[in-house]
Amino acid sequence: MPTIDGARVVADLRRLADFGRYKTGVHRPTYSPEDVASRQWLAEQFAAAGLDPVIDGIGNVFGRNRQAARRLLVGSHSETQPYAGWLDGALGVVYALELARAFAADPAGAGLGIEPVAWADEEGHYGNMLGSRSFTDGLTDAEIAAAASRDGKPLRQALADAGYAGRPYQRLDPSRHVGYLEAHIEQGATLETAGQRIGIVTAIIGAWNYWVTVTGEQNHAGTTEMRRRKDAGVALVRLATAIHDRFTAIAGPRTVWTIGRMLLDPNAPSIVPGRAEMQVQFRDTDTAILARCEDALVELVAAADRAGPCRIALTPLSKSLPAAMDSRFQAAIAEAAERHAPGLHRHMPSGAGHDAQVLARRLPSGMMFVPSIGGVSHHWSEDTSEADIVLGAQVFADAATAILQNEVD
C-alpha cells in the first residue's frame, strides 16, 4: 500500500504558501504573478515526480502519467480567495502531488496511475470554475471572451499576461481516467464540533442565486412626508425579513440561505433611498428543495411588488445543480478512514462548491474533507492541525489505491 511522507506534504504546503504569503495565510488571486509562479513551481514538482507537466490554455496544471494504463485524476485548485487561507484548495493539490510520488515509489502502486491536477480559478476571480469547466467542455469561447475580473480586467488579457495565450486547452478523455478524487478542508465546523477527522462527501450542494432590485423614489428625508414616500430601503428590509421567515418554514434540514450583499442608493443618512438591491442565495443537495425555495422567492417578490409603493424585480443570476458523489468512491474513502481513524469520520454533504461537482458530470467523482480549525474559511487565519493534514493524506492515498485496484481487478 503506498505510504505518504507526512513531513514532505507539510513542507510542500508551506513552500506553496510562500507564493503570495499574507500574515499566516495567502493572497494569490488567479493569474496574479504569484499564482502564475506557483503554477510553474507545481509543474516542476510534477516533473520531479516523473510526470509530464502541462500547463494548458486556461492555466490548469496537469502531471501526465505515461506509465499507467488507466489513471485516477486527483487534485483541486491552487489559487486563493483574497487574503485567504494557506490550505483550502492547495491542500488537495499537494495531496495529489504526494499521491503521485507515493504510488511511483511503491511496488504495489505499479500500473496504478495517479494524475495530479491544479485547476484554475475555482475561486471565481474571472468566472465560474473556469479550469474544470474548460476541461469538461463546459466553458465556451464566448464566455472566455466576455469574462473579466471584478475590477474590469478581461480574462483574455489576464491569460496573455500569464503567458498562457495560444496554449491548447486540455480536454477530458473519459477513457483515460477511472474517475476524479478531490481533497479539501471542510470550511465549516461540523467535523471539529463532532471531534471527527475525516469527512466523506455524499453530495455537493447546488447554489441558486438571484438579484432583487427595488425601485422607489429618491427624496429629502426631512421634507418628504411618510405617506408620499416610495422608500426602496423600507421595501428591501421588509422583503428580506419575509424571505427569512418563509425560508425558515419551508427549508430542508440542510438548506442554507443567505442575503450577503445589500446596497442602498444613494446610501446617505438624510436621503430617502430611491433604489435598493440585494442578492439572495440558497443551497441544498436536493433539487426539489431548491425548486421549492425558488417558488417561494418568486411569490414573495411578486407579492411585495403588487403591494407597492415600490417596484420590485427578481433576476436569476446562476444555478449550479447538486452533484452526488460516486457511492463506490465514498465507500473507498470511508474504509480508509475507518482504518486510520476508527469511528472518527462521517458522511456529509458539501455546502461549498468544488471542482468535483463539475467533474462529476463526466466522471465518477469523490471528495474527502479534513477539519477546519474553528470552521474558519476564506480568511487568512484558516488552519488545520498538522496531525489532521498528515492523517488526511494517508487516508486519501489508501482510498485512491482502493479505487484503482477495484478498477483494475
Add this chain to the structure above:
Amino acid sequence: MPTIDGARVVADLRRLADFGRYKTGVHRPTYSPEDVASRQWLAEQFAAAGLDPVIDGIGNVFGRNRQAARRLLVGSHSETQPYAGWLDGALGVVYALELARAFAADPAGAGLGIEPVAWADEEGHYGNMLGSRSFTDGLTDAEIAAAASRDGKPLRQALADAGYAGRPYQRLDPSRHVGYLEAHIEQGATLETAGQRIGIVTAIIGAWNYWVTVTGEQNHAGTTEMRRRKDAGVALVRLATAIHDRFTAIAGPRTVWTIGRMLLDPNAPSIVPGRAEMQVQFRDTDTAILARCEDALVELVAAADRAGPCRIALTPLSKSLPAAMDSRFQAAIAEAAERHAPGLHRHMPSGAGHDAQVLARRLPSGMMFVPSIGGVSHHWSEDTSEADIVLGAQVFADAATAILQNEVD
C-alpha cells in the same frame, strides 16, 4: 413700500449659479474655489448696494449697514450640496441682497436697515451649520480644530486655502438686530401639490440621529448551517422592519423617519455578514414626540440584542432641537403673502434643517418658502418657476418692511 426688481433677482441668481455650474444645477461645496469666488462676488454686490462687506473667519459674508439704527438680519447659505440645485440657499441670499437694494432705493425704507448675510457650510461639508453657529457662539475652537471633510481635509486647512485664516469671527450683537429672516425653497411638494405659492414656516423640525451596530460572526455561506449562524444582516433587516412597524404606530402626524444608510460587512454574496450597521433618523417639531421615538428605538434595540444571537448596540449621533418661528414674523409673512397671492399660502413646518433654527436660539426668527417644482431638492434638476421666484421676493420684502416698521413704531 420697497419694491423689488424681479428681473434683477433672477439675473443675480443666474450669475451666482455660474460659480460651479453643473448641468442645470450647481456643484459648489463649502470652501471649494468656486465657493470662495462666489463669496467674493457676493461681497462685491453688498458693497455695490452701499453696504460694508465683511467675510469673516469662517467664511460668512455680511453686508453691514451703517445707515440704520436697528437692523433686520436677512440671508441663507450660499454653498450647495454636491451636484445640487441652483436655488436652495442661494435664493435666500439673493433675496437678502435685493431687499438691501430695494430698501436703500425707497424713501419708505429710510432708517429701516437690511443686513444681508451668506452663511458658510449650512450643508455640512465640514461640520454642522458652521457659519450660523460661529455667529451665535455655538461653535467651539475645539470643534473647529477637529472638523474635517468626508474625504479627510481638515477644516483649518480648508479655511487657510480659502484665504480666511486669521480673519476675526463676526459674533452676534443682539442689540444690533431686531431679528433674522430667511427665505428658501420648500424642498418638498406640499405647496405645489396644494397649488399654493408661499409657505410660512411655523417651526423647524428637530432631527435625531443614531447609529446601530450589529456584531455577528462572519462565515462561509455554504458550509455554515443555519442553526450555527450569527448573521448580522438578518438581525439588521429584522430590526429595521421592527423600527418601521413601531414608528408607524407611535409617530405624530408630521413625524418622518428614515433608514437611509445601511452597510453589510463584507457585503459579499457568499459570505454570512459578520457585521452590519445602519443610521436611524427621525424628525419632528415636537420634542415630546422625538423623545417617544427615542424611547421606542432604545427599547427595540435592547430587545433585539437580548434575543440574540447577534450583539446590537445603539449610539446617538446628533440631536438638533426643534425651533419655533416667531409668531409676529409669521404674521408679517402671512399678511404679505395674502396681499400678493390671496389664498395661495399656508403655514407649515420645515422638515429640513436651516440656519434659522440656529439663529432662533438668539434672535426672533422667521422663514418663508417658495415652491419646489416636483418637490425636487439636493439634485441638479431642482427648480422653481420664475414667477414664483419673483413673487416670493416681493412677499419677502413686504414682510421685512412690516417687521422693521413694527419694531420702529
